[in-house]
Amino acid sequence: MKIIPIPYGRQELSNDDKNAVMEVLNSEFLTQGPLVPRFEQKIADYCEVKSVVVCNSATSALHIACLALGVSKGDNVWTSPISFVASANCALYCGANIDFVDIDPLTLNMSADKLEEKLRVAKKIDNLPKVVIPVHMAGQSCDMEKIYNLSREYGFKVIEDASHAIGGKYKDISVGSCKYSDITVFSFHPVKIITTGEGGAVTTNQENLAKLMRQYRSHGITSAPNEMSPTSDEEIWNYQQIGLGYNYRMTDIQAALGLSQIKKLDKFVEKRQLIANKYDDLLKKLPLAVPYCHPNSYSTYHLYVVRLNLKKISKSQKEVHNSLRQLGININLHYIPIYLQPYYKQLGFNRGYCVEAESYYREALTLPIYPGLSENQQQFVVNTLHQILS
Numbered sequence: 001m002k003i004i005p006i007p008y009g010r011q012e013l014s015n016d017d018k019n020a021v022m023e024v025l026n027s028e029f030l031t032q033g034p035l036v037p038r039f040e041q042k043i044a045d046y047c048e049v050k051s052v053v054v055c056n057s058a059t060s061a062l063h064i065a066c067l068a069l070g071v072s073k074g075d076n077v078w079t080s081p082i083s084f085v086a087s088a089n090c091a092l093y094c095g096a097n098i099d100f101v102d103i104d105p106l107t108l109n110m111s112a113d114k115l116e117e118k119l120r121v122a123k124k125i126d127n128l129p130k131v132v133i134p135v136h137m138a139g140q141s142c143d144m145e146k147i148y149n150l151s152r153e154y155g156f157k158v159i160e161d162a163s164h165a166i167g168g169k170y171k172d173i174s175v176g177s178c179k180y181s182d183i184t185v186f187s188f189h190p191v192k193i194i195t196t197g198e199g200g201a202v203t204t205n206q207e208n209l210a211k212l213m214r215q216y217r218s219h220g221i222t223s224a225p226n227e228m229s230p231t232s233d234e235e236i237w238n239y240q241q242i243g244l245g246y247n248y249r250m251t252d253i254q255a256a257l258g259l260s261q262i263k264k265l266d267k268f269v270e271k272r273q274l275i276a277n278k279y280d281d282l283l284k285k286l287p288l289a290v291p292y293c294h295p296n297s298y299s300t301y302h303l304y305v306v307r308l309n310l311k312k313i314s315k316s317q318k319e320v321h322n323s324l325r326q327l328g329i330n331i332n333l334h335y336i337p338i339y340l341q342p343y344y345k346q347l348g349f350n351r352g353y354c355v356e357a358e359s360y361y362r363e364a365l366t367l368p369i370y371p372g373l374s375e376n377q378q379q380f381v382v383n384t385l386h387q388i389l390s
Ligand SMILES: *Cc1c(COP(=O)(O)O)cnc(C)c1O
Pocket: 056, 057, 058, 059, 060, 083, 084, 086, 087, 135, 161, 163, 164, 186, 187, 188, 189, 198, 199, 200
């Protein structure tokens, strides 16, 4: 029998989800039908935010968010080094400069204190960022109130990369409400909290930004009469291209899956919380640190990251990683600091740039966590870790 390894994350699909997709396949519209706006409204209701624009990925959502905020050549964008590369690439798509603010070693999020220090220095040399992109690492919200206050003081805009964090809360408010930001981005990739296959969304309370992002999502085209240039009465103008946009649209097939998945969002997060709490308990005696939970945040536990206490372990991080993989546990690492990627290194970043991010990178491992992880599987992960680390 072939042993299927336990992944670090995976989708949770029910028959309802599959039926919802089949229904679209039998309907009139595969794309640009009624389900996309319906899914957008559902997300808006869930997050208590005014506008939602869904896209074909969080990567494209980050891109149109930057474009809507006017990010262009010569602008500075700052993000966290401990994230997926998409959090930084969006700035480069716009021709802007990217820079990184080191993490808080406890929350693994961009440190708001280090952000403040960096802003103070940048102000002196007139090199402030136009946009800062905090990332809610593993599903735990950043210190958004402090970041928001800094944005007012230093005059930058805020995009929350909440790819990990739909269903999470900050100070009892849903992530995505944009109470402390201009735009929030979600991902619906299968390893994330809910899925549409591929997919993403932006949320905002600013109607002008929503309008721009809708245009950027679909070729820069509008069919709203009040947005079109005046035309002669004899000609047919049922739409106009008024900017340069992309095809970043979500299909109705994806939206149907999203509508079905979002019904279960709270249950998924509760299940992830249960699994995480159990790990916390079962891993207590091992030479590693379990995730730190900030009291202001209700985490979605997209990831369950432990930090090895390498002084107390005879094996290296890589040996632990490889041993677990050999035994059928597809352990992962989230993330290699973005600026250490070869592409970023040739932009001029060097080792040692963000000290906390790099020491985290040398100790971190992501254990499997997803709603369908069974008790037996979790126990197997825990037993195997005990075996390898003792
Ligand atoms: C997954 C992820 C993205 C990209 O999401 P896609 O939907 O795959 O484009 C961006 N940022 C972070 C932090 C992510 O984890």
